[in-house]
Amino acid sequence: MALIVQKYGGSSVATPELMKKVAKRAIAAKNEGNKVVVVLSAMKGETDKLLKLARSVTPEPNPRELDTLVSTGEQVSVALFAMTAQSLGETVKSFLGFQAGISTDDNHGKARILSADPARIATELAKGRLAVVAGFQGIDKHGDITTLGRGGSDTTAVALAVALGADVCEIHTDVDGIFTTDPNVCRDARKMEKISYEEMLELSSLGAKVMEIRSVELGMVHNLKIHVRNAHNPSPGTIICQEDESMEKTPVRGVTHSTDEARITLVNVRDRPGVAARILSVVSKAEIVVDMIIQNKSAEGDGNRTDFSFTVPSNDYDKAMELLGNVLNELEAEKILGDDNIAKISLVGAGMRNHAGVAAKMFRTLAAEGININMISTSEIKISCVIEKKYAELAVRVLHEAFRLDLPPGENGGTEDI
Ligand code: ADP
Ligand code: ASP
Numbered sequence: 001m002a003l004i005v006q007k008y009g010g011s012s013v014a015t016p017e018l019m020k021k022v023a024k025r026a027i028a029a030k031n032e033g034n035k036v037v038v039v040l041s042a043m044k045g046e047t048d049k050l051l052k053l054a055r056s057v058t059p060e061p062n063p064r065e066l067d068t069l070v071s072t073g074e075q076v077s078v079a080l081f082a083m084t085a086q087s088l089g090e091t092v093k094s095f096l097g098f099q100a101g102i103s104t105d106d107n108h109g110k111a112r113i114l115s116a117d118p119a120r121i122a123t124e125l126a127k128g129r130l131a132v133v134a135g136f137q138g139i140d141k142h143g144d145i146t147t148l149g150r151g152g153s154d155t156t157a158v159a160l161a162v163a164l165g166a167d168v169c170e171i172h173t174d175v176d177g178i179f180t181t182d183p184n185v186c187r188d189a190r191k192m193e194k195i196s197y198e199e200m201l202e203l204s205s206l207g208a209k210v211m212e213i214r215s216v217e218l219g220m221v222h223n224l225k226i227h228v229r230n231a232h233n234p235s236p237g238t239i240i241c242q243e244d245e246s247m248e249k250t251p252v253r254g255v256t257h258s259t260d261e262a263r264i265t266l267v268n269v270r271d272r273p274g275v276a277a278r279i280l281s282v283v284s285k286a287e288i289v290v291d292m293i294i295q296n297k298s299a300e301g302d303g304n305r306t307d308f309s310f311t312v313p314s315n316d317y318d319k320a321m322e323l324l325g326n327v328l329n330e331l332e333a334e335k336i337l338g339d340d341n342i343a344k345i346s347l348v349g350a351g352m353r354n355h356a357g358v359a360a361k362m363f364r365t366l367a368a369e370g371i372n373i374n375m376i377s378t379s380e381i382k383i384s385c386v387i388e389k390k391y392a393e394l395a396v397r398v399l400h401e402a403f404r405l406d407l408p409p410g411e412n413g414g415t416e417d418i
C-alpha cells in the first residue's frame with residue numbers, strides 16, 4: 001500500500017466529463033489499496049477569467065481581494081470533484097487550502113508556503129477515504145486567503161506529499177511527462193524517463209511551465225519522488241529524482257524558451273563602487289526579481305562610464321522602468337532603454353559540468369539561422385541566450401535538432417559531435 005498525492009491540472013479537469021474521468025482514476029488508485037489525496041487546479045481558463053474580471057473593475061485590484069477572488073477557481077474544482085466522486089459511490093470530502101493546513105506568508109499573489117499541517121486530511125485517509133484539496137491557495141497569519149502564484153497547485157501537491165510522508169507525488173497534466181523540449185513547440189520532442197531535480201529546476205526557471213519551480217525546490221529538499229504523467233493515459237511518465245550517472249552521458253538534455261522577460265539598459269552610468277548595488281536595490285525593494293545581468297565599459301565618454309543591462313519579468317517591466325527612471329540623475333546615467341521584444345533560449349543538462357563546447361555549438365547553430373544573440377548567461381548546467389522574440393520557436397527547433405535530442409541518450413553522439 002502506498003500513500004499517493006495526485007495533482008490534476010486545469011486542462012485535466014476542464015469539463016464535467018473530464019472531472020468524472022479524473023475522479024474514476026483517483027478512485028481506481030484507491031481501490032488498488034493505496035491511500036490517495038487529490039489536489040486540483042481551477043478548470044482550464046478559470047483563473048485567467050477571474051483575473052480579467054478583477055481588472056474590468058479596476059486596473060490595480062487590491063492584492064488581498066484579488067486573492068479572495070482568484071482562489072475561488074480551485075474551490076469550484078474541489079466541490080465538483082467531491083460531488084462527482086460521491087455520485088460514483090465514493091465517500092469523499094473537499095478541503096480548501098486553509099482546511100488542509102496550508103499556511104503561507106502574506107505576500108498576496110506570490111505567497112510562500114510556511115508550513116503544511118494536513119491533520120484533517122490524515123484523519124480522512126485513516127478512515128480509508130479519499131480527500132480532495134484545493135491547490136494554489138493558503139492562509140496567512142492574519143487569517144486572510146492567499147494564492148501561491150501561477151502554477152501554484154503543483155506546490156500545494158508537493159507540500160502536502162511531504163507533510164503526509166507520501167511515497168510519491170503524481171503531477172497529472174496534458175502531456176505524457178517531461179520532454180526534451182515543449183512538445184507543443186517541437187514535434188520531435190522526446191519524453192524523458194527521468195530527470196534530476198537540478199535539471200528540472202533549471203527548466204522550470206527558464207520557461208518550461210510544466211512544473212512550477214517552487215514545487216521542484218520543495219521536492220528536492222525533501223527528496224520526494226515526483227512523477228509527471230498524462231492525466232488521461234495510464235502509461236508511466238517522467239520521474240523527477242536525484243541525479244545519476246546516466247544523466248551525465250549527454251551534455252544537453254533539454255531546450256526551453258521564455259518570452260516573459262524584458263531587458264532594461266542604463267546607458268553611460270558613472271562607473272564607481274556601489275553603482276550596481278544601487279541599481280539592483282531599487283528594483284529588489286519592489287520585489288522584482290532580476291535575472292541576467294551584464295555590465296560593460298561604455299565605448300563612449302571619458303572612460304569612467306559603463307552600460308548596465310539586466311532582464312526582469314515582463315509583468316514587472318513597466319514598474320522597473322518607472323522606478324529606475326526616477327533615479328537616473330542620482331546614478332548620473334545618460335538614459336534608460338527598454339526592450340520587451342525579447343526571448344530567452346536555454347540549454348540544460350547535468351552533463352554540461354564535464355563537457356566543453358556546448359556554448360560554441362549553440363552560438364554556431366543560432367548564427368546559421370541568422371539569429372543574433374543579445375545577452376548570454378551560464379551556470380554549471382545551463383546556457384541561456386537572449387534573442388529577438390520572433391525567433392524563439394525557430395531557435396528551440398534548430399537547437400533540438402543540432403543536439404539530436406530526438407534520439408535517446410547514448411544514441412545521439414554524446415559530445416563527439418560538439
Ligand atoms: P497543467 O494545467 O496540468 O498544470 P501546464 O499548462 O501548467 O499544465 O503545463 C503543461 C504544459 O507545459 C504542456 O502542455 C507543455 O506545452 C508545457 N511544457 C513546456 N515545456 C515542457 C517540457 N519540457 N515537457 C513537457 N511539457 C512542457
Ligand atoms: N489555477 C492556477 C493557475 O492557473 C494554479 C494552477 O493551475 O496551478 O495558475
Ligand code: MG
Pocket residue numbers: 009151154209210211212
Ligand atoms: Mg501547471
